[in-house]
Amino acid sequence: MTVTRTAAAGLALLLAAACTAPTPPRSQASTAGSAACTPPQGSPGAETATTIDVIEQAYFCILGNYYGGATLDARSLLVAGFAALTQELDRHGRDLPEAVMPPLTGDRRADWTAFEAAYRKVTGQVPDLRDRLAAVTLESMVAALGDNHASWTHGGERPPDMYDGDGYGLGLEANVTRSQATGDLGAALPPLFVTAVQGGAARAAGLRPGDVVESVNGSAPFIDGKATSAIAALYPRYPEARPVRLRLLRQSTGRRWSVTLRPGLFERDPAALRVVTSKLLGDDLAYVRLTAFAPDSATRVLKAITRLRAGRTLAGVVLDLRGNTGGSVKEAARLLSAFVHGAVTAYLCTADSRCEPVRTDDTVELLDLPLAVLTDRGCASACEHFSSAVKDLRAGRLVGGRTAGVISGPSQGYLLRDNTVLAFPARHHLGPARETIDRIGVPPDHSTPLTPEDAAAGRDPALAKALTLLHE
Numbered sequence: 001m002t003v004t005r006t007a008a009a010g011l012a013l014l015l016a017a018a019c020t021a022p023t024p025p026r027s028q029a030s031t032a033g034s035a036a037c038t039p040p041q042g043s044p045g046a047e048t049a050t051t052i053d054v055i056e057q058a059y060f061c062i063l064g065n066y067y068g069g070a071t072l073d074a075r076s077l078l079v080a081g082f083a084a085l086t087q088e089l090d091r092h093g094r095d096l097p098e099a100v101m102p103p104l105t106g107d108r109r110a111d112w113t114a115f116e117a118a119y120r121k122v123t124g125q126v127p128d129l130r131d132r133l134a135a136v137t138l139e140s141m142v143a144a145l146g147d148n149h150a151s152w153t154h155g156g157e158r159p160p161d162m163y164d165g166d167g168y169g170l171g172l173e174a175n176v177t178r179s180q181a182t183g184d185l186g187a188a189l190p191p192l193f194v195t196a197v198q199g200g201a202a203r204a205a206g207l208r209p210g211d212v213v214e215s216v217n218g219s220a221p222f223i224d225g226k227a228t229s230a231i232a233a234l235y236p237r238y239p240e241a242r243p244v245r246l247r248l249l250r251q252s253t254g255r256r257w258s259v260t261l262r263p264g265l266f267e268r269d270p271a272a273l274r275v276v277t278s279k280l281l282g283d284d285l286a287y288v289r290l291t292a293f294a295p296d297s298a299t300r301v302l303k304a305i306t307r308l309r310a311g312r313t314l315a316g317v318v319l320d321l322r323g324n325t326g327g328s329v330k331e332a333a334r335l336l337s338a339f340v341h342g343a344v345t346a347y348l349c350t351a352d353s354r355c356e357p358v359r360t361d362d363t364v365e366l367l368d369l370p371l372a373v374l375t376d377r378g379c380a381s382a383c384e385h386f387s388s389a390v391k392d393l394r395a396g397r398l399v400g401g402r403t404a405g406v407i408s409g410p411s412q413g414y415l416l417r418d419n420t421v422l423a424f425p426a427r428h429h430l431g432p433a434r435e436t437i438d439r440i441g442v443p444p445d446h447s448t449p450l451t452p453e454d455a456a457a458g459r460d461p462a463l464a465k466a467l468t469l470l471h472e
Helices: 005-015 029-035 050-067 075-091 108-123 127-143 176-181 200-204 227-235 295-310 329-336 382-394 452-457 461-470
Strands: 149-152 166-169 171-176 195-199 214-216 244-250 255-261 266-267 277-282 287-292 317-318 346-350 357-360 371-375 397-402 411-415 421-425 428-430
Touching: 050 108, 050 411, 050 421, 075 108, 075 127, 108 127, 108 200, 127 149, 127 195, 171 227, 176 227, 176 266, 195 200, 200 266, 214 227, 277 357, 287 295, 287 461, 295 329, 317 461, 329 346, 329 382, 346 382, 371 382, 371 461, 382 397, 397 461
Parallel strands: 287 317, 317 371, 371 397
Antiparallel strands: 149 421, 166 266, 171 195, 214 244, 244 255, 277 287, 346 357, 346 428, 411 421
């Protein structure tokens, strides 16, 4: 389970499920669509044009395979798609009298036929916009699910000079994360400040952790304590290249200044790209940072702890999951199995509440060590699976901040006929106590918010609290 575009691109390759049935005759297409989605057979080829046939395939793929597809009012998808189409026409000054949503009855196939006829009538009059209209229509249909694990991956452009490990953007991270800034501003808390300088324009301009961002492109990041959409400009994606103007305050000196940062490629610290890093804290605590539940990550974490334990008695383990974007349900359950046996770590459920338990792997040897887990709003998906299980099963204590609440369910990918990837959950996630975590997150046992002063001084209050707990 993942939440970033990079992760989505990886999911596209790893999970891409192939909808490879031959295109049916037009007279049969509406009835054949529901059977079009099958498991993956290989990597997708080069993208081709997104057409109404691809949109149809996606529509029936969702209705037939999404965990809520059986009870979904399919009209919500069609209305969202047609609304996006008309808005795009308006943006180009090309609105048409014929761009009218047809009557819908609730019959999924009949409604699709009506939608398709209206769509073809409109797009036939603006052939130069056809590709763009198809893209916004399908994007909006997927967005209408309101599911943080539903996505349509397409147009995966990369900067021409990009190397593996390069980043793109302004070269900074803030306390309001990318996922919050682009999809969950309601969880963001003021003030907005820099937490890390990774390189690029931010480093060249001399930004430092703890610098408070007072405005973004002239707009306040928070108004009456509520985050604004201005924050999203901190996280441009290629090919976005518009400069971003920041007004900054360095509290330690009282300096206020403005700087204009231009998005671009930057080289990231190789150490920051490692999925697992570890070190000994003091003489008796193992610290392991895990940035994603990637394949074999549980084994790598356990090997790191074993190495740190060699020749000494450990008082406990600090597992740092801050910024962990998720990944494999299996890896999350396997890692938890080193701290507790004979337990359910989560439930994966259908829309009618038929739930399958995810259980610990009791072949994993127990570490028999106290555990403190560091969490924040960057901990999402499989990271929340792990964190909620630690909390519910009393396998350790959570320290830091509430998790992201981005854990609808494990995504399954489907390769559409244009070689783009549609992904969504077939089942939704519940915690070990059958609680809903999606959109809510997992609260820490000990809340230790990071302040601009902490960031500027290099202090880590969450880690400090974890050390205290493990030495009690």
